[in-house]
Structure formats: C-alpha cells, structure tokens
Amino acid sequence: MDLLVIAIILAGLYMAWNIGANDLANAMGTSVGTGALTIRQVIVIAAVFEFLGAVFFGKRVTSTIAKGIVPIDMISSIHPDIVVLGMLAAILAASFWVTLATFYNLPVSTSHSIVGSVLGFGLVAAYNGTISFSDIHWGELTRIIASWFISPALGAVLAFLIFTIIRSLYLHRASDLPGVEKKFIFLQLITACYIAFAHGSNDVANAVGPLSAALNVMGVTGTEIPIWVLVMGGLGMVIGMATWGYKVVETIGSKITELTPTRGFSAQFATASVVLLHSYSSLPISTTHTLVGSVIGVGLAGGIAAVDLGVIWRIISSWIATVPIAALTSAIIFVGLEVIFL
Numbered sequence: 469m470d471l472l473v474i475a476i477i478l479a480g481l482y483m484a485w486n487i488g489a490n491d492l493a494n495a496m497g498t499s500v501g502t503g504a505l506t507i508r509q510v511i512v513i514a515a516v517f518e519f520l521g522a523v524f525f526g527k528r529v530t531s532t533i534a535k536g537i538v539p540i541d542m543i544s545s546i547h548p549d550i551v552v553l554g555m556l557a558a559i560l561a562a563s564f565w566v567t568l569a570t571f572y573n574l575p576v577s578t579s580h581s582i583v584g585s586v587l588g589f590g591l592v593a594a595y596n597g598t599i600s601f602s603d604i605h606w607g608e609l610t611r612i613i614a615s616w617f618i619s620p621a622l623g624a625v626l627a628f629l630i631f632t633i634i635r636s637l638y639l640h641r642a643s644d645l646p647g648v649e650k651k652f653i654f655l656q657l658i659t660a661c662y663i664a665f666a667h668g669s670n671d672v673a674n675a676v677g678p679l680s681a682a683l684n685v686m687g688v689t690g691t692e693i694p695i696w697v698l699v700m701g702g703l704g705m706v707i708g709m710a711t712w713g714y715k716v717v718e719t720i721g722s723k724i725t726e727l728t729p730t731r732g733f734s735a736q737f738a739t740a741s742v743v744l745l746h747s748y749s750s751l752p753i754s755t756t757h758t759l760v761g762s763v764i765g766v767g768l769a770g771g772i773a774a775v776d777l778g779v780i781w782r783i784i785s786s787w788i789a790t791v792p793i794a795a796l797t798s799a800i801i802f803v804g805l806e807v808i809f810l
Contacts, residue, residue, distance in 0.1 A: 472686070473683070480675050480676055481704045484676070484700070486578065487672075490716050492664070492705050492713060493709055494720040495664070495759055496514060497717040498656075499721075499736070500721045502653075502656065502727045502728055502731070504729055507714055515706045517664035518705055518709075520665055521665035521702075522705070526673060526701070530677045530693050531677075533582060533752055538587070538605070539605065544685045548685045553802060553805040554802055555586075557805055558589050561581075561801055562798070565790065573715050574786045575719055576790050577757055579671065579755075579756075580754060581790055582678065584791035584794035587604070587791075587798075588795030589798050591604075615752075616757055619746065619754060620754075620758055622761075623759065623760075623765065624761040627734045627735045627739075634733075635769070650729070652728075655733045659733055663743070663759075666741075667740075667743060676700070676701040680697055724779055735765070739755065739762045742758050743758055
C-alpha cells in the first residue's frame, strides 16, 4: 500500500508537469507570440496566478474528474484496490499521451486525455463484472463531451466579436489614436493573469482528480480534497511550463495565424472567460480547444486566408485521436497492474 501511495503521488506530479508543458503553454502562447511577454515573464505570471486558480477555485472540477465519470464509491465498496490501480493507470495513460504530443509540438487536450483514460479503466472494470456498463455515468460523460465542442465554438465567436469591436473602434482610426497596438500590450498582461487563473481553476483537476480519488480510497485523505493536493498540482504545472512549455508556445503563438497585441488580447480574454465559466459549472473543458478556437476566431476576422489550415488540421487530428488512444492505453496499463498487484 505504501508503494502504491508513492506511485500515485509521483504519477499525479508527472501529469501536472505534462499539463504545464502542454496546456498552460498553449494558454499563454498568445502573449509570447505577440511579443507582449517573454517566456520568463510568462513563467512568473503562471507561477502566481496558475497556483491561485488551482488552490482556490480548483475543487469543483476536481470532484467531477474524481467521481463524475466512473462510480468510484460503488467500486471502492466492492474492491478498493481496483480504484487505486484504475486511477494510477488513468494518470499514466494520459501522461504518456500528452508527453508524446508535446514532443511533436501539438497542443492536445489534457482534459480529453484524463477523461478518456478514466473511461478506459471504467470499461475494463465493467467488462470484468466489477460494475455494469450502465453504472458508468454516461449522462455526465455526455455533458462533458458536449462542452468540448461548445467551448471552442464559444471561444471563436467571442474572440471574433471582441476583435471586430476593437478594430471598429480603434484600429480603423489608428492615425488619431497612434500606438494602439502598443497600448494593448498592457491589456495582454492583464488577460495573461486572467487566463492563468482560469486555467489553474479548471485543469488542475486533470492531474489531481484521479489522485484525490485514489488517496481517498486508501484512507490517506478524507472525502474533502485537501489543499496540499491542489498545491502539488499547481506547482507541478508551473514546473512543466518552465522546463518544457516552450515547444507548444511556438505552435499557438505563431503557426496558426499572425498575432498582434489586439488579436492576442481578444483571444486570451475570450478563452479565460469561457474556461472560468465552465469551472464554475464544474465541467472539465479543454483550455486547448477553447484557446485554439479563439485564435482561429481572431484569425478569421482577417479572412480565411489569414489562417493556416494545415496547422489547424494537424491539431484537430491529434484531438480526434486523444480520447480513444488514452482510453485504450489506460485499459492496457490497468490490466497489467491487476496482474502485478491483485
């Protein structure tokens, strides 16, 4: 049991590191892409506001990830070890996929990855007869999946509208108003703080949700998600951003469309607003999807030619592959862990 506690905590840290390297990097990539902030400045901002969002607003979504997909309480009453091994398998499977995607500079969804992984473990548990397939929370899963499609659309529409308003009010009259773009650099600093807080509030759950469920079953923690778990998740994400986040920053910041401070501000404000709204609703949405949708939205404000469709297709292809790959990998790891420990 002690070995499993150490293993699940280390796996949670590894997942948090991956989230920082991929998810937080693409959330902050617009600030770097426009030249508003340097990588070092982004890391400092992330360290403060990501941490605050994770610790003070991260419990709601963490509860959804921990118990909202698979009936953890039911499984733990029958065979608690299965919950621990299943959550360990889920964290490892999601982490491996995100590491691979980050290596290829692809901004994938850590939310998709962990939800797919938890589902993969649940499907094996159902196949083994521990639970029935009907016990899986298909309604909650449907609600989560629907939000994945709604969030990028909302981000794109909101970013398009914000940038269009800015362009109409300021950019078309830029010759009475000199240096408009430079003035938006300061506003990007504010939205960078906003998006880091929003990201921490939603995506910390992808690392600590399964971890929290496993620790609860093992009796290490109570039913309440302890602050130290959220703190660990927040720190892990900041370290991931600082050590490997530059790879995905490049894709978001410069490869989808040309970004200026006004475009970057529009995309960041739209993304942060949509993510924070879903955090309040306890829904684990994809910051990646929302941010990419927002960047596409501001790009389309300049016409379809302003958007690199090839890069978008590569990103979308990785999105489509995420859930089935994460679910299958989780199922394989879970079966292997059962052979070793049970």
